[in-house]
Amino acid sequence: MELRHLRYFVAVVEEQSFTKAAERLFIAQPPLSRQIQNLEAELGVQLFERGSRPLLTTEAGQFFYQHALKLLSNAEEIKTMTQRVGLVQQTMTMGFVGSLLYGLLPNIVYLFRQQHPNLKIELVEMNTKDQIDALKEGRIDVGFGRLRISDPAVRRVLLREEPLMVAVHSGHRFAQQKQGVYLSDIVDEHLFLYPNYNKPNFSTQVRALFSEYGLDPKNINEIREIQLALGLVAAGEGVCVVPASARTINLSHLNYIPLLDDAAVSPIFLAHRSMDEGEHIRSLFDCIYQVYDLEAIRYDRAVF
Known part of the structure; x- marks a missing residue:
């Protein structure tokens, strides 16, 4: 049981509604309901009267609510007092590859900011290879990337593997294949890859994926960035x-079709200096897993 579970529970009790509590917490309602169900399963008791309108707590739920309020109050007091002890502002610099901004990285960074209001957070776009050098030189504290680059001075943690898709024009013959296509289906297509600089990069990863399946696409055009590549697809x-x-x-006229090959995934890694496993690093991992929990994304939690 974690403090966030207590916050979720308290919000549901006070709002007497999962929907209103989700709005108050700025999260979706289904993940919130799932977290409360998990909490009840962990406690082995029912916390809410099923079917009641407005939503009411059971006797056990009311007892848990009173003590949850005390725990949250104590935790907030400890947090405030600790922050006062270290009034000197600290900075955490995060490197990231640009494509991650379209996923959950903004949610993770926002949550981390909310939990560390006295920590200055700086974001710097750079490819995975440059992140490794920047970590070793102390220019960034963590890096979010997609490539498997090993270095003994850097600890790399696989956060999850993101499925790959094919972007096609709505008039393309693949646009109606909602179930998906295979790499072998698109090997002879006019294929746009991105970016066309700072290799190895995502285009290198996609080329390697074709090679893994013994495929050799001949009609490849490498583009500067994802927005330009997708604009050309839309055309x-x-x-x-x-x-x-x-x-x-x-x-307009842009469709996304799943790739069905088993290896058609792009890993997402978080990297930090091997000897740096301080409070902020651990807290960042906690924020990542909180976001993944709310989005029902499977992952293997890193062990410190």
């Missing part, structure tokens, strides 16, 4: 392999 010029989070880029 009917070709197709483009992208991470699933790119679906947030909405252009």
